[in-house]
Amino acid sequence: MKTKIAxxxxxxxxxxxxxxxxxxxxxxxxxxxxxxxxxxxxFLPIVKKADCVVVLLGAISHITMNTVKELCKEEGVKVIFQNGFGASLAIQSGLEAIAQSEVMVAA
Structure with a gap:
């Protein structure tokens, strides 16, 4: 199964x-x-499907940020707040967060 990053x-x-x-x-x-x-x-359907959510802070409103943050907390999904708009860094941050979560679960 592929990793899903929102x-x-x-x-x-x-x-x-x-x-x-x-x-x-x-x-x-x-x-x-x-x-x-x-x-x-x-945002709820996206958060529910994702293994990790990366929020690009420079591209959204505070209302959107807070809504996504609350949904991730409720659904138990890791959320990363990324400065800037870089696609490579955003995806890499998501993959690292998922890898860290998997290490913690395995331990």
């Missing part, structure tokens, strides 16, 4: 998917922009 924020969906494919992981992408503020129903 990326919230930005506009480089194809780039994220391309780099995800190189790293043998599936990318679940949401640009982070939602009409009338962030709603839980917009």
């Amino acid at each position: 990326i919230i924020g930005g506009s480089q969906k194809q780039t994220f998917e391309k780099i995800g494919k190189k790293n043998n992981c599936e990318i679940l992408f949401h640009g982070g922009k939602v009409r009338n503020g962030a709603t839980r129903k917009e």
Whole structure:
């Protein structure tokens, strides 16, 4: 089963998917922009499917950040807050967070 990393924020969906494919992981992408503020129903399906969520801080609103943070806490999904918009670093951060979680579970 492929690792699933959710990326919230930005506009480089194809780039994220391309780099995800190189790293043998599936990318679940949401640009982070939602009409009338962030709603839980917009992000909940993505969070539930993900092994880890990476939030690109420079590309989303505070409302979106807080909504995703709360959902990840409720669902027990690791969340990473990434400065900048870099696709490679965002995916690498997600993979490292998942690897750390797996090491902790195995110990």
